[in-house]
Structures are given as C-alpha cells and as structure tokens.
Amino acid sequence: MDAPLKLWLVIGAVGALNYLSRLSFIALFARRTIPPWLLRALRYVPAAMLTALIVPMIVAPSLQPAEQVHADLRVLAALVAGAVAFTSSSTLKTLIAGMGTLWLLQLLLPRIA
C-alpha cells in the first residue's frame, strides 16, 4: 500500500471512529435516562482521564536514559504549571508558567552541573 493512500485510510477511519465515540451516548441516551451510579462515575472522567493522558507525556516521553534529567525538569515545570492552573484557571498563564519554568531550568542546569 502506498503512503498517501495509507494515510487517508487512517484519517478516514480514525475520524469516523472519533465522531462515533463523541456521538455515541448523546444519540443512544437521547430518549433514556442515565442511571444515577453512571452519572456519579462520569463526574470523575475528566480528572482520571486527563491525568492518565498527561502523566506519560511528562514522565516518560520516549526518551533515552541520558535524557532522564530532562524528564525530572519536566515534572518540576509541570508542578509549577499545575499550581498556576489551580489558582488562575487560565490556559495562557499555565503555559507561560510551565514553559518558562522548563526553559529556565534547562538554561540553568548546565551551569550548575
């Protein structure tokens, strides 16, 4: 299979599955009531699912062992960003705090070590 065809196959299939996932319960439950236990569980979807997505990107972004120290810097920068996000609820401030901390640490680290 040549590359462009393969890419468009991926785009079509992933796009369709994504859309069906997003539509699923909106269409399915449109004429039903959701059981209370499910509603209760769904309140914890964002906290659990977003954390599951974030943590691997920060802690283990497919790096070589030599770059482990950069992963530690990321954890520190992410904690600073998390504190800013918690108090400000601002995406922009969170990004500035997180990227700023990471760049500062990357700049300072070679001079300390």
Next chain:
Amino acid sequence: MSRTISLVDFRVGFVDMLPACVGLVPFGLVTGIGAAGAGANWAGALGMSAIIFSGAAQIIAAQLFAVGAPVAVIILTCFVAGLRFLMYSAAMAPYLQSVPARWQRSVAFLLTDQVFAAAIRRFDIADDAHAGVSQALGGGLALYLSWQCTNMAGFAAGASIPASWSLEFAVPLCFVALLAPGLRSTPSLLAAVVAGAAVLALKGLPMKLNLIAAGLIGIVAGTVAEIVRERWTRR
C-alpha cells in the same frame, strides 16, 4: 425548544473560547509539526486536523505512521486513546436530550476536551439546553477554525523549529490547564492521583491500553471515595 440557535449565546460561546484557542496554539503547532514529521503532504495534514480533529489522536496517528505501523494498529490505538470521548458523550447526553438531532450531531463533532470542559461548566451553572448548545457550537467553531490554522502553521514551520525549545511540552501543559482547576474535592484529587499512578504501573500494556485502563481505575477510585465519604458523614 426553538429551531434556530441563539446568536447571542453562539457569540458568547465563541468569544469565551478564544483564550483557550490562544492556549492551544502551541498544541496545534506541535500537532502540525508531527504531521510534517510523519511525511504527510499539506492535504494530508489538513485532512488530519479537519477530519480527526483531536490533538491526542492526531499525534498518536502521526507518530505510529512515521514508524511504519500497520493501518489496523494505528486505527485501534487512536480509538482506544479516544475512548474518553465515549465518556464525554455520556456526560453531555442528559443536557442534550431535548435538542434537535442535527444539533446533537454538530455538538458531537466538535466535542473536544476543551469544548466538553466549557460545556459542562456552563450546564453546571444553569441547565438551559438552548443557550448551552448555542454556546457549545460557538465555542466549538472557534476552536475548530483556530485548530486548522495552527495545525497548518505548524506543518509549514515543520522541522525548522529547534528541538531545544521543547515545544512538545506544551501538549501536556494544555491538558494540565484543563485538569487542575477541577481538582477541588478529595474524590476528584484521588481519582487523578490513582489514574496517574496506574498509567505508569500499566505501562507494559500494548497499544497505549494503559491510558484507558488507568482512566477507568481512576474513575472507580473517585466514585468509591465519594461513596465512602457519604457514609462517613452520615454517621
């Protein structure tokens, strides 16, 4: 239920989403860079952002495509990573029961992490389906347009952005901005901590199945914590 959307609320939703759009600029750039790195042409890159319209799925697809993974594996991995949309969909469903089907389909197409977070916040304040849907569509359109622009800008910039900038770190930061403000109760905090520990503990699972497994474990932890807390305070 009115058959037309409220333009006032549509505009409110559009404007309210603009800060999040600005915040997602680096995410969009990173995703576009990923498409360029996978060897896509401009039409392929635009197809990914316009049709898939999910940063996480686009990045996973581009990474797997670049290493030559089979089509079926790419599709399945993206589907698993996108299972959270099932849960977003379920959480949105009770608020959308009374709206016309074509609005349901439109909201569903635009139901990304940011649109979901904004819509749930909106519906928590007031369960007004007509205003809420209008705002969700406005916010979704703002996000969709800016996503196409930033993706194409990232694709055009491609590999000319130095790796030392660590721009890919902006991706988890965008999710942090979405997550942290919601962690104001002990059960929510516990759900997050348990999910974070589980995703690392289950790293050995194939096809990023650890994402959805950890998410489910975290949801159970939060739910159990809430039930325990209720029993405790009742005594």
